[in-house]
Amino acid sequence: MLSQSFIRRAAFLSSLLFFLLGGVVFRLFYLQILNHHLYREEVLRRFTLDELLALRGEIFDRNGEVLAKDVEVLTVYACPRAVPDPSQAAARLAPLLAEDEERLRERLSAHASFVVLRAGVPSSVGNALREARVDGVYWVRETRRFYPKAPLLSAVLGFVGKDRKGLEGLEYVFDNLLRGKDGYVTFERDALGQEIPTTVTLHPPEKGKNLHLTIDAIIQFFVEEALDRAMERTKAKRGVIIVNDPKTGDILALASRPSFDNRRFQEFPPEAWRNHAVNMVIEPGSTVKPLVLAAALEEKVVTLGDTFYCSGATRVHNHRIRCIKAHGQEKLEDVLINSCNVGIISVAQRLGKEKLYRYLRGFGLGERTGVPLPGEEEGLLRQPEKWSLLSIGAIPIGQEMMVTPLQLLVALSSIANGGMLMRPRLVQRVTDALGNTLEAFPPSPVRRVVSEKTARLVLSMMEKVVTEGTGKKAQVVGYRIAGKTGTGQKAGQGGRYVPGAYYSSFAGFFPLPDPRFGVLVVLDEPQGEYYGGDIAAPVFQEVAERILR
Template sequence: MMESATSKGRRWLLACAVFLLLAFSGLAYRLVDLQVYRHDQLRDTARGNTTRTVIVHPRRGDIFDANGNKLATSRFVKTICADPVMLGSHYPAVARALAPLLGLEEKELEAKLKPRLIRTPSGQVKTNRYVRLKRKVLPEVFEQITRTMAEFSIDDPSVALDRKKQRFVRDMRRRAVFADRAEDQLRLYPAGTLGAHVLGFVGGDDHRGKEGLEAVLDSKLTGARGWRVIETDSRKREQVERRVQDVPARNGLNAFLTLDAGVQNIVESELKLAMEKHLAAGVTAIVVRPRTGDVLAMANLPTFDPRYPGDVEAAARRNRAVTDTFEPGSTFKAVTVAGALNEGLVTLESRFHCSDGRFLYAGKILRDHHPYGLLSVEKIITKSSNIGSAKVGMRLGAPRLYQYIRDFGFGSRLGIQLPGEVGGIVHPLEKWTKLSISRVPMGHEVAGTPLQIVMMMSAIANEGRLMKPRITDRLEDEQGRLVLKYPAKSIRQVVSPAVAREVTKALKTVVALGGTARRAELDYYTVAGKTGTAQKAGRGGYIPGKYYASFVGFLPADRPELCILVAVDEPQGDYYGGLVAAPVFKKIAERTASYLGIPPDKKPEESAAGDRH
C-alpha cells in the first residue's frame, strides 16, 4: 500500500516535471522566435506604434506692390473639431458658448455637437467621435475657444459629490473641443478687394492658387514641404530628444509686382463713380509705364472679394482687361495713320476728301458723324473721320495694313503674366472682303483686348517700340534675397521714332480745341490720345443701343510717363468716348500724376466744353 502511494507520487512528480519542461521549452521557443526569428518584424511594428512622420507645410509666400505694400499674405490657422460623445447632454450649452466665437449659428453648431449613432459603409454602428466644426480659424480665436471650454461651468450640484462626473467634466473641458493636427493656412488680402482681378485667389484644402497671379505664380509661392520623424510615448507625446529626422519646410517665395497700390486705389475709386454715373454693364482701366511696359494699375468692375470668391458669379471674377475683346473703333485709327506715315505714303499735311460725310464703297455707304470735305491726315485724327481713315488705309493697302495691325500686337497674346489672356481677332487677308479695306482702318472687323489697345498706344508713346506688358517685377526669398528678376522686354520696333513723334503730334490735337476729347485735357500736362466709340457686335450684326466707349492717351505727351486706357461697356445715355470715357481718364490722370510727382509740362489754361465722339 505504501509502495503504491510512493509510486503514484513519483508519477505525479514526473508528470509535473514533464509539464514544466514542456512549458519552459515552449517559452524558450517563443523567446527565440520573438528575439531572433521575428526580431526585425516586431521591431518595425513597435516603431510603427511609437514612430510617425509629421509633414511640415511651408508658408505660402506674400505678394507685395511696387512700394512694398502687402497685398496678399498667409497665416497658419486651425481646423476646430469636437467629440460630441465627450459633451454628453451639455452640447446645447457648449453650442451657445462657442457659436459667437466660431461665427456660426447656434442651431447649426448645436446640430453638429449632438451625440448620435452613425452607420459606417461597412455596416458598423459607431458614435460620432469626430466632428469638424470650422476650418481656417485664427490661432487667437482658438485660444479664446480653449479658455471658454476651460472655464465652462455646469449647473449641477451633484458634480461636486460624484468623482465619475468630476472626471467627465474635466475631460470635457480639456479634450471635447480641439484643433485638428493637420496644418492649414488662411490667405489674407490686407487691401480687401484692391487689385482682385490681378491677384486672383486661392482655394481648396490644398491652399493653391486658382485664378490671377495666385495661379500663375503658384509653384513659386507654394514652397516645398518638410517633415519630422518623431517618437512618442504611451500618451502620444513626442520625445523630442529621440527625434529621428527634422527636415524644415522651405517657405514660398515673395512676389513683388509692378502694380502700385496707390495708383490702383485711384483707378478703382474713379471707376466706381463712372459705373454709378453711367449705369454701365462694366468698366475697365489700365495704367502703364510706356518705356518699360510696367502695369501700375489694372481694374475692372464688377469686381469681387478674393477672400470670398464664391459669393459672386463667375463673370464678376473675369479679368476683362485681358479676356474680353471689342472692336476698338476710332482708337484704331492711330494704327492706320502710323503705318501710312512709316511707309512714307502720307505726311500729316497730306489731304483727303472726306466725301461730305457719305462715302460709297463696295456697295455700302460709310458715314462720318459730321460732313467733312478736305481734311489733312492730322485733322482726320483730330476730327476722327471714318471716311478719311478709310482712304488713308486704302492708300496703305490691305497687306501692309494687316502687317502693321499684327506688329502693333493685335491678333496674338502679348504675354502678360496673367491667366486667360486672348489674342483678339484679326482675320487673315484671304478672309477680307472688298469692304474690309474701308472698315478695318477705322477699327471695325477687328477685335482687341483693353490691354492690346493700351499697349498699342504705349508703343507710340515709346518712340514706336512695343513693350511686353510686365506685372511681376521680381521674386525674393523670406530673407529678402533676389531669386528671380523679370526684366522689361521689347517685343519689336513697329514704326520709327520720327513717325511716332508725328503720330503724337496728331494725337495731341484730339484733346485740343476742335478735337473729340476736350474733356480729357489736363491743366498741367499735355495729353495725346484718341477716343473710341464702337457699337457692340452680336449674332447677325451690330446690337442697337449697345456701345463700348473708350479713351486711351498718354502724358506728358512729349516725354511720356503714363499711358492710360478707360473703357466703359454699355453706358446708358451718352455713349461717345469723348463724353463718357475721357472725363474718367482726366480724373485718373490728374490724381495719378500728382501722386507720382510727375513734373508738369504746361501752365494751366482754361478748358472749353468738348466736342463729342
C-alpha cells in the first residue's frame, strides 16, 4: 500500500508537470498563432529574392536586319534639394542628355524631392554622367524595347507595354515566344545583413526566341514613302500598299495609313494602331474581274474566240448596270482590257451563280488568310442561296462582297503564280539565342484553283490591261507588267452607296513572264480623281520602279 506522503508528492509533481506543460503549450500558442507573422517576417528578412528579367527575343527582316530588340537605357533623375547649383548642373547635363538647358534648370530648381530629368537615355552616357559628378543627380538602368527602323513597320511589329508584354502586332501574336522566361536569385543574410555566399541559388533567365520575317526592310522603306506621298496627294482617308512574292506567298512589305510610331504609341489614338491591310474591308470593284474570267475559262463556258457587245449598259432583273462607256463589239480579252461591266456580267451569267461562288471562294475570298496579325477580318461573300436576283450582275463587278486588301492580293496572286492559292507568309522561322532554328514555316500551298494554262491566259490579258487598257499609268519602261485597275463604290451605314465615295485600287505583277513581285495599292475615299487607273496605278508604278532599279 502506498503511503499518504508518496501520494501527496506524486500529486504535487503531477500538478507541477501539468502546469509547466500548460505553460509550454501557451507559449507555443502565443508564438505560433498569435505572433507568428512577426517571426515569419523576421525569418523572411534574412532571405532575399531578386527577380532577373528575361530579354525579349529579337525580330529580323529576311536579310538579317534588326527590326526589334531589347536595349539597356538609363532613366536620369534628381533630388533638387541636393543640387547645390541648378544653373551649373543644367549647363553640364544639357549636352549629355540632349535636353534644353533652361528646361533642365527649371526642373533642378523645383520644390520637389524627386524629378525625372530624362528617360530612355543611351547606356553609353552613363560614363559621361559619372565624370560630370553633379551632386543630387542619379540614374538607374532598365531595359527598353527598341525599334531601329521606326516608324517603319509600326503596324506590323506592334509594341510592348510597361510590363514588357506584347500589346499589338507581331509583338502580341508571338508574345509567348518572344517574352522568354524570367529568372531569380535567392540568398540568406547574416545578423549584420551581409550575404552568406554558401546560400546563393541562381536560376538564370532564359532569353526569348527570335523571329525571322519575310519582310524586306528596303522594299518596306520604298513602300512607306510612296504611300505617304499618295496620301498627301489624294487626301485619302486610309491607304494600304502590300508587296508579296506570288510564288511563295511571302509578304515583302506592308504599309497602312493612318499609322503611328511604335516608339511613342501612347501619343496616338488606338484607331491609328489598326493595320488596314487586314482590318479594313472594301468592295474590290473591277479588280475581281480576272478571277471571274479565270473561272469561266476553267469551266470552258467561254473561249478566246467569243465576242460580246457592249452598248454602254445592261439590264439585270430590271436594274440597269452601266459601263464606263459603250465599247461596242469586244473579244473576250477586251472585256478585261476595257474593264467592261457588260461583258463580264455576260461571262458570269454563262458560268452561273453556283460555280461563280465556288471559284471566288476557292480564290480565298470571304475567309481569313491566316496571316499572323491580330484582328484579321474575313470579309463577306454570301452563299448563292442568299443572293438576290441582282447579285449575278453585281458580284462579277466587285459589288455585294467585301474583301481585305491582303485577301485581294492573295487571290490575284493565284493568277500570277500559275493557279495556286498560297497562304501568305510573314514569319520564316523561329530561332534561339544561338541562332539555331527551332521551328520553320515553309511556303504553304492551300489549293489549286485553276490550271496553269488558264492562269497564263488570264495573266496575258492582264498584261494588255497595262499596255493597252485602263492600267497604262502603271507601265515601267523596259519591263513587262500585268495588272488590273479597280474602282469600288463605298456603302454607308444604311447599305446604300455614298455619292462620291470610292475605293481606288490597282494590283500588278512583275516582271513577266515569271513574276517575282506582286503589289496592291488601295486608297480609301481619295478626293478629286478616283478611278484606280488614274490615281492607284501611278503609285504602283513608283513602287515597282524603285524595286526594279
